[in-house]
Amino acid sequence: MNFFEYQDRAKRNTGLLVGLFALAVGLLIGITTLLAAALVAYSRGQAFSLVNIDQLLGWDTVAMIALTIAAVISLGSLYKLRQLAAGGRAVAESLGGRKINIAPHGEAEQRALNVVEEMAIASGTPVPDVYLIEDDAINAFAAGYKPTDAVIGLTRGCIEKLSRDELQGVVAHEFSHIFNGDMRLNIRIVGLLNGILIIGLLGYWLLRGSHFSSSRDNRGRAALFGIGAGLMVIGYTGTFFGNLIKSAVSRQREFLADASAVQFTRNNAGIAGALKKIGGYTAGSQLTSGNAAEFSHMYFASGLKRSFANLFSTHPPLAERITRLDPQWNGHYPSTANEPAGISVTSQQDAQVMGFAAAVNRESASCQQVIDAVDNSIGNPSEQQVNYGRQLLQSVPATLQQAAHDPFAARALVYYLLLHKGENERRAQRELLQQIAHPAVVREMHKLEPQLQSLPASARLPLLDLCVPALKALVPQQYQVFKRNLIKLLRSDGKVELWEWALYRVLMHALEGTPDRQRLSPKKGAERDAARFMLAAVAHAGHAEYLPAKRAYESGLKALQLDITPLPTATDITLQRLDKAIAIAGTIRPLRKPALLKAIAATMSHDGVIEAEEIELLRAIADSLDCPMPPVIPPSEMTVSSHSRNSAIA
Template sequence: MNFFEYQDKARRNTTLLVLLFAAAVIGLIAITTVFFAFASRASGAPGAEAGLGEMLAALGWDTVAGIAITITAVIALASFYRLQQLAAGGRAVAESLGGRKINIAPRDLAEQRALNVVEEMALASGTPVPDVYVLDDDAINAFAAGYQPADAVIGLTRGCIEQLNRDELQGVVAHEFSHIFNGDMRLNIRIVGLLHGILFIGLVGSWLLRGSYWGSGRDSRGRAALFGIGAGLVAIGYTGTFFGNLIKSAVSRQREYLADASAVQFTRNHQGIAGALMKIGHHQQGSNLRAANAGEFSHMYFASGLKHSLLGLFATHPPLAARIGRLDPQWKGWGGAAAPAAAAPHSDQVSGIYSAEVYSPSPSADHSQYRSRLDEVLEAVDNNIAQPSANQLALGGALLAQIPGDLKAAAHEPFAARAVVYALMMCPSQFELQRTLLEKSAHPAALREFDRLQPAVAKLPVICRLPLLDLCVPALKALAPQQYQIFKRNLIKLLRADGKVEIWEWALYRVLIHGLETNPDVQRKVPVGGGSGSAQADAQRFLLAAMAHAGNTDYLNAKRAYEAGLATLGQTPVPLPAARDINLQRLDKALAISRDTAPLKKPALLKALATTLAHDGLVCGTEVELLRAVADCLDCPMPPLQGVSHSPLRQDERAIATTAN
């Protein structure tokens, strides 16, 4: 199963979750109705001496309907309230567990090493670097949370970053990234919200029980009635929670096996994740978290965060022994396994991103200039979208090694990260004009940082530009709202400096906004026009036209490339829009609409875009990075490609100057 099939399955799982939730609500309504029937019997109401059937009939359909409406409304409102609390995505989950963000200022070597490992995984897979949170808990555990990759966070406990060695930590982080890619995160947060609604009935019952005990000024009969209602609501609420947790646990257990397998595929090292699981088994606290609300998020963790009874009935994870046995068939069980040695963070290289013994790129490789065969790009679309290989992981390390230390340090600081992005958006032919615009609108200190960093950015290989941009995302998320709006306006001014925009600049800008803004711009999702058929088909054709003009300054060559892309997409040939018609506003609309393409149809779109860029059979480095940028905005993270040669790039112009609105 590849990334697109996982995404499609995630959508179906969401539908299944809604159906199961509806079934649980119906069950709660039925249980509540029976409770009211017995309450009527206890109160001596008419029909109280009859059997259950007669008691239910005596309630009347109006009473049953009132019960159903009340229960449904209470659950819906409680679920909605909890989901609103979690609207911030992964950050809300991490902070509710007491997590502390370390992307900007890691406090010690263990935190720096953990941040390095997360960054290498993100850049090797073609995704923005997620926020990394550390939980000051001695348990060995981790989690990934969020609605989508743009708001995802990786959480690691203190025990995890200090007890695991680099290979083991890498295995755990790869496991969590697989949850991000497989669409598990959104489902996990929805489970939290829906189960809270069911649990809320029990909480109301608990409040009533406390009121019946501590309440004053009531006669014994009134307190007894309050106690009975409270006890009934507790029973009703926890009955629903019982079945809800069963559903959550069954779904979670199967996904953990899949995440383990994906982590091994990512790192090509089954001993890393197996070793982490062994250390959990030998650790005094294991993976059990101490946070007061740890149980609410139990299905999100790398390993079980709570102790479970009832023979593991509510266990959200498979037994450690079962997971280790699948990863390492030679494992002899706990009786024959000595406790692995704890990590020594100072022994790993933490000042840089990678350890020399982990990565060994070819010393002669010059990744600043390369080409890839079209068949390799198409193979990457089929098998490496959000599932990078070990070779691509090594390539990610080699690329990061080419980024100067000053730029990496600046990317981790909110103020300096703005200057880095300004420098990435500069076009050599418009430098003086863009620099003048920055003088008028950027903060003077940011401008000084820009002047300091811009020469290094200008010398940066094209293939390193996206990784550097991705490194900046966590720091830029820390900007105050007003700072961010000024920063965004400045970027748009740079794009439109001379009334034209190059498609590479547009792609960089769109990747950045996609990583920083989790809510899509609904206003951009209107038909782009200029063609027949659905809005989605029009949008896809418009993107193909942009790619065709980006790779060809000659109209006839662009037309051939465009038609090759349409053929790959299975669309009827239509006239190629002129280069002057491909403006910024229409590009944004086309991308926003194409992002909603069904998961199983996105591979065809990516292959059509690649074919358009490489109708001659090769995709040069600039074109590969353009394709990766568009793929990222389509929620299809594409890893860097090795390339088949290091010959100079083609000398013809790779950017299309288009009139901006």
């Protein structure tokens, strides 16, 4: 099963989950109706029977009970989901997390941030915000609605007690939750459970009210007590079954995430070692935060004490997970987690990457190689791509990496990356920035220019990804000025270079995520029109003359099995129309997206090869369609990587 199938299944699983909870709500309505009928029979001094419920209550009353229960649960769920509207950040902050992307403290936090950044670059996703939870337990989580608002949370015990390989295994496990569509499902579970729990809380408040009510109305007090007790039973019964559903869904997703982590890193010892250390560690994986139970199904390992008969356990037993990863395990849990992991020691894998060439060559790739990447690598980075991602990160000078983590300097980096290649256009853009940008930002751009000029083409997107967490930290007024300046910069020369637009779109997708709904067209055939326009834009980007562009465009149409239509002129390719096309294309079903990406690859490769900039353009388009595409490794780098790994094995 590949990324697109997982995404499609995640959508269906969401529907199944909502159906299961709807069934639970229906049962609660039925139990509440029985309770109400029993109370009415008691108040009238009649015998209660299931047969005469309609006589005791009447269908209007039954309908009112159903509407009330449904409304209470819906409002409780919507309230919680509203609290979590910020996505992963809301979850991390509710657990007391501190964002470390901008200012990591100490070697352990810096190492953890490096591991997350390497995995993000290797997988083609925006670098997520990384939150540190000050807890001695060894645990982690991924939370959010989609990759653009995802966060990775790591506990203090996780970053200090685990080796680099073990930490990489844990981070890979959490990234698999991002790829497999688990995060949105997890947040919705929190909202639905909160709605059901509200009924129990209402019962608790009524019980307290009956306790403090006047003793002169004993019959009314007894009725209030009965309603409160009944609602508590109903609410907590619903929570009981809701937690069963949550636990059953979560346990299976953990096995999948473990397997995916091994597939990414090709190192089962890393994640297995982390699980073994949890088993032998005094603090284990149990979190001390007061809100830990609410998000128990999101953690790398169980964050709570084992419940009755493991009925509510959101994770499989540690021993079972370890045995699947390491069949030769002897059942012994090491106690070494009680000692620091030796943070400053460079792992063997680090040494291998340091041996790679620092610069990334501008090389081409075949169409088949790119199509294979679409089929097999999106949301599923290989070991080579993880290592290559680390190489790409190290090809970015340390000065630029440091600047990317600063909200002030990150704006200077983005401004430079969007400068036009032509000398005259670039001069005009520089003059424009002098007028509209903060003078200190412009000075910072000039200061960083020597390193930016020598930046490899393949490192442009990684550098942009590194800037995302810092840019998210801008206050709203700063962000709006920054965004307006970017748009003015793109429009300054009266035309749009597709590469400039691609960088801008990647950045906006990472910072804002949801497309402008006003751009979406409800008319029939809008998706086909959007695909045609994107193919036309790519064809013009790769060919200055009309006839070669026309042939490339028709090649893409054939790959997508669309009728041949006239190629729009280059002047028709505008920023607004490109944004609208990508927004419409982003709404198509996951299983239909590979065909569009392959058609774009066919358009690019009409002349026989896909150049490095075209590969990065395809990755930018894939990113905007929520399809994280890892970097395509040039053949020479694949040879270097394989040689280094074989040497280490020998």
